[in-house]
Amino acid sequence: MDTGIQYLKGVGEKRAQLLEKELGIRTVGDLLHLYPFRYIDRSTIVPIANVQPDLAQVQVKATVTKVRLYAKNGAELPPEKLKFNMVSRLSAMVSDNTGEMEMVFFKGVKWMYQRLVPGHTFIFFGKPAVFGTRLNMVHPEVDAPDSGTTGVLTGVYTSTERLKNSGFTGKVMLKLMATALDGVLPTLEETLPDYVLKEKGLVPLSYALRQIHFPQDQSALGKASYRLKFEELFLLQLSLLKQKYIRSRSIQGLKMPLVGEPFNRCYEALPYQLTNAQKRVIREIREDMKSGHQMNRLLQGDVGSGKTMVAVLTALIAVGNGYQACIMAPTEVLAQQHFANVSKYLAPTGVRVELLTGTTGIKDRRRIHEGLRDGSVGVLIGTHALIEDTVQFRALGLAVIDEQHRFGVDQRARLWSKGFGGIHPHVLVMTATPIPRTLAMTLYGDLDVSVIDEMPPGRKPVQTLCVGENKRHAMHNFIREEIAKGRQAFIVYPLIFESEKLDYKNLELGYEEIVKAFPLPDYKVAIVHGQQTPAEKAFNMDAFVAGRANILVSTTVIEVGVDVPNASVMVIESAERFGLSQLHQLRGRVGRGAERSYCILMRGYKISKESQKRLDLLCETENGFVLAEEDMKLRGPGDLEGTQQSGLPISLNIASLAKDGLILNDARSYAQLILDKDPGLTAPANAPLTAELRRDKYLVKDYSQIS
Numbered sequence: 001m002d003t004g005i006q007y008l009k010g011v012g013e014k015r016a017q018l019l020e021k022e023l024g025i026r027t028v029g030d031l032l033h034l035y036p037f038r039y040i041d042r043s044t045i046v047p048i049a050n051v052q053p054d055l056a057q058v059q060v061k062a063t064v065t066k067v068r069l070y071a072k073n074g075a076e077l078p079p080e081k082l083k084f085n086m087v088s089r090l091s092a093m094v095s096d097n098t099g100e101m102e103m104v105f106f107k108g109v110k111w112m113y114q115r116l117v118p119g120h121t122f123i124f125f126g127k128p129a130v131f132g133t134r135l136n137m138v139h140p141e142v143d144a145p146d147s148g149t150t151g152v153l154t155g156v157y158t159s160t161e162r163l164k165n166s167g168f169t170g171k172v173m174l175k176l177m178a179t180a181l182d183g184v185l186p187t188l189e190e191t192l193p194d195y196v197l198k199e200k201g202l203v204p205l206s207y208a209l210r211q212i213h214f215p216q217d218q219s220a221l222g223k224a225s226y227r228l229k230f231e232e233l234f235l236l237q238l239s240l241l242k243q244k245y246i247r248s249r250s251i252q253g254l255k256m257p258l259v260g261e262p263f264n265r266c267y268e269a270l271p272y273q274l275t276n277a278q279k280r281v282i283r284e285i286r287e288d289m290k291s292g293h294q295m296n297r298l299l300q301g302d303v304g305s306g307k308t309m310v311a312v313l314t315a316l317i318a319v320g321n322g323y324q325a326c327i328m329a330p331t332e333v334l335a336q337q338h339f340a341n342v343s344k345y346l347a348p349t350g351v352r353v354e355l356l357t358g359t360t361g362i363k364d365r366r367r368i369h370e371g372l373r374d375g376s377v378g379v380l381i382g383t384h385a386l387i388e389d390t391v392q393f394r395a396l397g398l399a400v401i402d403e404q405h406r407f408g409v410d411q412r413a414r415l416w417s418k419g420f421g422g423i424h425p426h427v428l429v430m431t432a433t434p435i436p437r438t439l440a441m442t443l444y445g446d447l448d449v450s451v452i453d454e455m456p457p458g459r460k461p462v463q464t465l466c467v468g469e470n471k472r473h474a475m476h477n478f479i480r481e482e483i484a485k486g487r488q489a490f491i492v493y494p495l496i497f498e499s500e501k502l503d504y505k506n507l508e509l510g511y512e513e514i515v516k517a518f519p520l521p522d523y524k525v526a527i528v529h530g531q532q533t534p535a536e537k538a539f540n541m542d543a544f545v546a547g548r549a550n551i552l553v554s555t556t557v558i559e560v561g562v563d564v565p566n567a568s569v570m571v572i573e574s575a576e577r578f579g580l581s582q583l584h585q586l587r588g589r590v591g592r593g594a595e596r597s598y599c600i601l602m603r604g605y606k607i608s609k610e611s612q613k614r615l616d617l618l619c620e621t622e623n624g625f626v627l628a629e630e631d632m633k634l635r636g637p638g639d640l641e642g643t644q645q646s647g648l649p650i651s652l653n654i655a656s657l658a659k660d661g662l663i664l665n666d667a668r669s670y671a672q673l674i675l676d677k678d679p680g681l682t683a684p685a686n687a688p689l690t691a692e693l694r695r696d697k698y699l700v701k702d703y704s705q706i707s
């Protein structure tokens, strides 16, 4: 398996270089781990009577009845003309006992004319089509009936233009695979222990490799692919869980045994009851913080599920144990809002809370820095500004990071280094972008995950509808009605980085249109976007939050966190340009007050089927996890929010996080079972596992260190 690919018969230096460059294949093993991405089913022969032009590819067995040659202008030519290269098309009529069809060739006509002798029978394989009223196939593959190509599933491999141009056709790939298998299989070492194969009912590796490339039938292919998928997911989970185990053993955490006075005072003064989900999550967090292990917890909860309260109470546990806490928000606006809310909650506790952002003045900054150093500031709220080097805590015990996917890895790492006495602070990462379970298990396999899966009482469902341009007037009228009831409306424009200019133009045009439709003095429209100064932004934002403006026109800067319970309408322009999770987050901005709320998705003229599907889904459900799962199925895990910036830290060869959730669950619990019995994987029976985990593929980036 580790032999260089250049030594494989039929490859050589030059082709080896190309294989490495184009597909990253360096060894025979790499080649064999390139699995077909689909199979051509040549196991059935279709009677011509059943051939439909919408079938992808079919195979017919038919006898040639008549062959004709045509010139460019369509005139029929006698066979003598073949010599003079005047023939531009060959048409062969073929029939089985159910019907007749035409096989058409524009290239290689001389050779085909010799081959397709009337009265002879062949297997034709290709894509059926209709020309006029006649069923035909253009350039089918032609094989003799006894050539052995029938009765098999033929693998199709990914390729590139350059590979194809250098002669790596499908047939050549298959040949290389066959050579590689013949060389490797006799001495192939099994990668999974015997007991694993037995307990999980898996086929041996040699069988799986042979069948994945050259399946004898569907059932063998199914067994092979199951084995390979299971192995891939199982080893990945084993690697992640092992890391988690090692971390919980080796990394010390700050011990915080008390609930503390500040927590209790705040809790008693709460204007509402915590939901059961909030209570459960706080219990989970508390267990972590008193354990002496460093907490590394991801808190997932839909928009409006009450994560802020959890952050506040968590911060107060740290304060109650003599430490400081910081809460980091991704935007200035959000940091300000957190500050306003948290100050309110902390009032009964006497804990000093400060806000530090990019716009904090020098004087205040100095005062805050001092308070952090002498420990008089208990809770610091801020943006990136709070991880600057000049910020020093006396005893940072907890860092809460809101909307984690907006922070870069480096920034998170810097926060880590501010821990007390060289000990990492406890870390609570909060996100409103639900990550599908399968993805969370893989991305954050070594983090603990808490979920708030319950909304505070009083939240009404948001009625969501998707409309086109023809409803724009109706939409304006509807907003007027809501404003007449004393409500407010958000109107959001997409902002896509690559065409920032264009987007602002859209936003400006949109703003003009809205101002015209909602003129002063009856209506006031605020606008917020990324090119404003922080002061302009704050001014407009405040006007809307305080209810002085009826409408807020904005780019997605408002998407995270802002709380305006009085807003009852969310209009999203060019909704098809947003991801599902993002749309869901935006929608979460309304439905916070007591009134009925609406989300109106304005769709563009030309939108793809897939986009429409996403919008329909949004109209159907308000469950963020369901949406995240579906988004992953539609777009694949690599495109999901939360993974775009970092990219998936792993690459899977055969398993799919979107489709193989069941196998993943099974693989994970089985990996856990094995580690429970043998945490170090030192038992002789587990030696093959230890060997496999050393492969690059399973050395997953350690997210626990950087979150």
Ligand code: ADP
Residues within 6 Å of the ligand: 272, 273, 274, 275, 278, 301, 302, 303, 304, 305, 306, 307, 308, 309, 432, 456, 457, 561, 563, 592
């Ligand atoms: P998110 O999870 O999106 O950060 P927030 O923490 O901003 O949600 O909470 C949304 C709203 O719900 C806030 O106005 C908050 O005061 C309110 N809230 C939070 N928890 C509860 C609760 N248990 N009962 C009632 N209202 C709550």
Ligand code: MG
Residues within 6 Å of the ligand: 307, 308, 402, 561
């Ligand atoms: Mg929030």
